[in-house]
Amino acid sequence: MHVETSPRDPTPPRMGASMAGPPTGVTPRRGIEIRGLTKRFDGGYLYRNFDLDLQDGEFISIFGPNGCGKSTLINLISGMLPMDSGAVRYNGKPIGSTKLSYVFQNYRDALFPWMRAISNIQYPLKLLNLDKKSRDRRVESLLAEFDVRIDLHRYPYELSGGQQQTISILRALITDPEVLFLDEPFSALDYEMTLFMRERLQQVFMKRKNTMIFVSHDLEEAVQLSNRVLLLTRPPTRVAEIVPVLLPWPRDAKTLSNSDFVAVKSHCLDVFSREVGRGGEASFR
Amino acid sequence: MRSDAAGSPDAIAAPSGSAAGAKSSRVDGTLAQTQAPAAKKPRRSLAYTLMPATGPLLLIAFWWIAAETGLLNTRLVPAPGPTLSTTWHALLHGTMGHDIVQTLIRVLYAFVFAAGIGVPLGILVGANERIYRSVEFLIDFFRSTPSTAMFPLFMLIFGLGEEGKIALAAFAAFLIIVFNVAYGVLNARKTRILAARSMGASSMRIFADIIFLETLPQTFVGLRAGISVALVVVVVAEMFIGGVDGMGHRIIEDQYSYNLKDMYGSLLVSGAFGYGLNYLFLLVERHFVHWAGR
Numbered sequence: 001m002h003v004e005t006s007p008r009d010p011t012p013p014r015m016g017a018s019m020a021g022p023p024t025g026v027t028p029r030r031g032i033e034i035r036g037l038t039k040r041f042d043g044g045y046l047y048r049n050f051d052l053d054l055q056d057g058e059f060i061s062i063f064g065p066n067g068c069g070k071s072t073l074i075n076l077i078s079g080m081l082p083m084d085s086g087a088v089r090y091n092g093k094p095i096g097s098t099k100l101s102y103v104f105q106n107y108r109d110a111l112f113p114w115m116r117a118i119s120n121i122q123y124p125l126k127l128l129n130l131d132k133k134s135r136d137r138r139v140e141s142l143l144a145e146f147d148v149r150i151d152l153h154r155y156p157y158e159l160s161g162g163q164q165q166t167i168s169i170l171r172a173l174i175t176d177p178e179v180l181f182l183d184e185p186f187s188a189l190d191y192e193m194t195l196f197m198r199e200r201l202q203q204v205f206m207k208r209k210n211t212m213i214f215v216s217h218d219l220e221e222a223v224q225l226s227n228r229v230l231l232l233t234r235p236p237t238r239v240a241e242i243v244p245v246l247l248p249w250p251r252d253a254k255t256l257s258n259s260d261f262v263a264v265k266s267h268c269l270d271v272f273s274r275e276v277g278r279g280g281e282a283s284f285r
Numbered sequence: 286m287r288s289d290a291a292g293s294p295d296a297i298a299a300p301s302g303s304a305a306g307a308k309s310s311r312v313d314g315t316l317a318q319t320q321a322p323a324a325k326k327p328r329r330s331l332a333y334t335l336m337p338a339t340g341p342l343l344l345i346a347f348w349w350i351a352a353e354t355g356l357l358n359t360r361l362v363p364a365p366g367p368t369l370s371t372t373w374h375a376l377l378h379g380t381m382g383h384d385i386v387q388t389l390i391r392v393l394y395a396f397v398f399a400a401g402i403g404v405p406l407g408i409l410v411g412a413n414e415r416i417y418r419s420v421e422f423l424i425d426f427f428r429s430t431p432s433t434a435m436f437p438l439f440m441l442i443f444g445l446g447e448e449g450k451i452a453l454a455a456f457a458a459f460l461i462i463v464f465n466v467a468y469g470v471l472n473a474r475k476t477r478i479l480a481a482r483s484m485g486a487s488s489m490r491i492f493a494d495i496i497f498l499e500t501l502p503q504t505f506v507g508l509r510a511g512i513s514v515a516l517v518v519v520v521v522a523e524m525f526i527g528g529v530d531g532m533g534h535r536i537i538e539d540q541y542s543y544n545l546k547d548m549y550g551s552l553l554v555s556g557a558f559g560y561g562l563n564y565l566f567l568l569v570e571r572h573f574v575h576w577a578g579r
Contacts, residue, residue: 080483102483109476113576114498123494124484157579175484 030056030091032077032179032211037086039069039076045236046072049086052230052239056091059205059212061222063268064232064240065276070215073237074181077213078102090179098179101172105184107164111156111171118152121171128175142174146203162193166200173204179211187217195253198225202250219272223265224251231268233275241271363546372550381535381551385558388519388531391447392562395454395515400508403459407466407507408500412492417467424464432457432514433521445527454518458511465507469500502577505570509563516559532558 037050046069054060062070075081077088079096088095101124104110111120118139125135143152148170150163159167165185172180182201186194198221205212205225216222222229223245231240245264247255255261345365351357352364375381410416435453443449473496481491523533532555539548570577 078483080479100483102480104476104480106476109474110480112477112495112498113579114501114574123481127484127486127490155576157576181483 031058032056032095033087033089034077035087035089037076037088038084039072039081040084041069041072041235047076047083047086048236050237050239054211054213057209057211058228059214059226061214061216061226061229062232063216063219063222063229063272064237065234065272068232068234068237070217070232071183073232074183074213074215078179078181099175099177100179100181101175101177103165103168103172103180103182103185105187107161107168107185107188108156110168111164113156116153116155117150117159117167120156120167121152121174124171124175138174142170145207146170146200160193161189162197165189165197169201169204173208176208177210179213182212182214184215184217186221194221199250199252201225206249219265219268220256223261223268224255229264229268231271231275234278240275243268243271361545363549368546368549368553371546372554375547375550376554380530381547381554384530384532384535384551385554388516388523388533388555388558391451391519391523391531392454392512392515394451395458395519396508396512398451398455399458399462399511399515403462403507403511404466404504407463407504408470408497410463411467411470411500412496414471417471424460424467428460428464432460432518436522436525440526449526450519450522450528453522454515457518458515461514462504462507462511465510466500466504469503469507470496472503473499502570502574505566505574505577509566509570512562512566513559516562520555 032052032054034050034052034054037047037052038045039047062073064070072081076083077095078100079088080102090098112123115123121139121142122135125138130138139152142148148166150159150166152167156164156167165188169185185201186197189197201212202225212226214222214225216225227245229243229245231243232238233240243264247258247260247264251261348357348362348365352359352362372381410420432453435456439449439453439456443452477495477499478491481495486494519531520533520536522528523531524537528534532551536548536551536555539545539551
């Protein structure tokens with residue numbers, strides 16, 4: 001399951017950046033390489049010499065038992081949380097020089113309530129010192145691309161939960177990131193809105209083809225959205241299995257009852273149950 | 286980006302065709318997930334609007350009846366009619382206006398000093414948890430000490446003139462402001478800071494764009510409490526620290542000279558004055574920190 005790539009020339013040419021299809025025929029040097037990732041927590045190891053390869057332009061879901069450090073893993077990969085040792089590279093470069101964006105679980109706390117929705121979306125561009133004209137142009141084309149019809153002159157607190165999370169996603173997309181980190185982005189929404197947002201996120205993925213790293217506590221969602229599901233063990237966390245999901249896109253609500261989907265999901269559930277059953281307490285150290 | 290299932294979770298998209306009039310495109314009421322506040326308040330009846338006036342009118346009525354029936358000794362508490370007419374006269378033709386203005390000037394001076402030092406210092410203290418831990422006790426201690434107990438000390442340092450009164454009021458207001466601002470900074474939502482950092486914002490940028498605004502609601506709570514305390518201290522200081530004018534001075538002079546109608550009038554006016562300051566601040570607050578508590 002675990003595709004190993006050998007360490008290579010650290011500066012591969014940045015050409016052919018646009019991906020044609022699902023990342024099946026990708027040259028192995030592209031993507032995110034995680035090597036020897038180590039992070040301690042409360043005297044124990046959360047991650048110890050953790051290796052992982054993510055392909056460029058893939059949608060990977062991260063799923064695992066409580067406390068296995070799903071969110072911590074993406075925070076370590078993105079560099080938001082310092083690691084004790086190890087290295088993360090994207091297409092051979094250090095991850096710090098990569099354009100990446102974040103979507104958080106709690107949109108209420110992640111959006112800036114003193115700014116109107118449109119200013120929230122534009123804020124990352126403001127940090128890049130873009131003038132107002134090009135900021136407006138970027139937002140306009142983004143809105144057109146995804147046919148968003150929210151009144152952007154409202155403040156976040158005047159919008160519904162789904163609308164607020166849509167604003168968060170747009171804010172993350174405005175800089176055209178190479179890697180998009182999503183930390184349980186739909187878990188604060190009700191089921192109806194979650195289903196809608198999953199379709200919306202798939203549209204984003206199909207159009208942009210950027211690498212998506214999606215933390216989820218909902219197995220159905222994890223399987224529906226990704227082309228690989230990364231299943232983790234209890235701490236010290238290792239890869240339990242990486243399950244490919246070979247279903248055609250887009251995957252709508254009907255996919256959820258498709259027999260192939262159900263088979264992948266139940267396999268993931270088996271792996272998950274096995275890992276939960278192992279009892280984390282004894283293996284924590 | 287609409288789902289083809291028309292009318293299903295379409296809360297995100299306004300009904301097609303109304304993109305121009307998007308302002309009016311409220312989210313469908315049938316969608317339970319709308320957390321947006323209702324746009325229109327239900328119409329209230331006139332009786333409901335006048336309800337806040339009930340209490341004061343009852344009090345005046347009670348006052349009037351008590352004075353008329355001899356329940357109150359009118360030599361100690363004059364009837365409302367003469368009191369109010371004396372007050373009106375003092376406001377229009379007498380010196381009460383001057384006293385109000387003098388008190389207001391002192392309060393504003395004290396407030397400007399308190400806020401000018403308290404807000405930046407509060408931010409500094411709150412931004413660094415070690416500094417906060419180090420001075421928390423000190424701030425709490427002085428905040429708990431009755432500031433009026435410091436009269437003699439401030440008289441010694443600043444003398445009996447304006448400086449003493451303003452310095453003491455500023456000190457009392459400063460403690461409240463610094464505490465509230467520091468508390469606000471300390472409790473700034475971590476997710477928002479993290480979000481800004483993930484976008485590549487520098488520490489200075491995060492400070493100016495995020496933490497400062499994040500703290501603003503709590504800062505306003507401190508400022509509002511601060512100006513109320515400044516008013517209290519100024520009025521008390523005017524009574525005792527070599528005052529020649531101001532509402533505090535007026536009230537104590539009225540009491541010495543047994544000018545009770547003017548004294549009660551001054552009390553009412555001082556109350557209205559404090560209420561007005563607080564209300565003004567609430568209006569400013571609602572305008573500038575419209576997102577507070579939402």
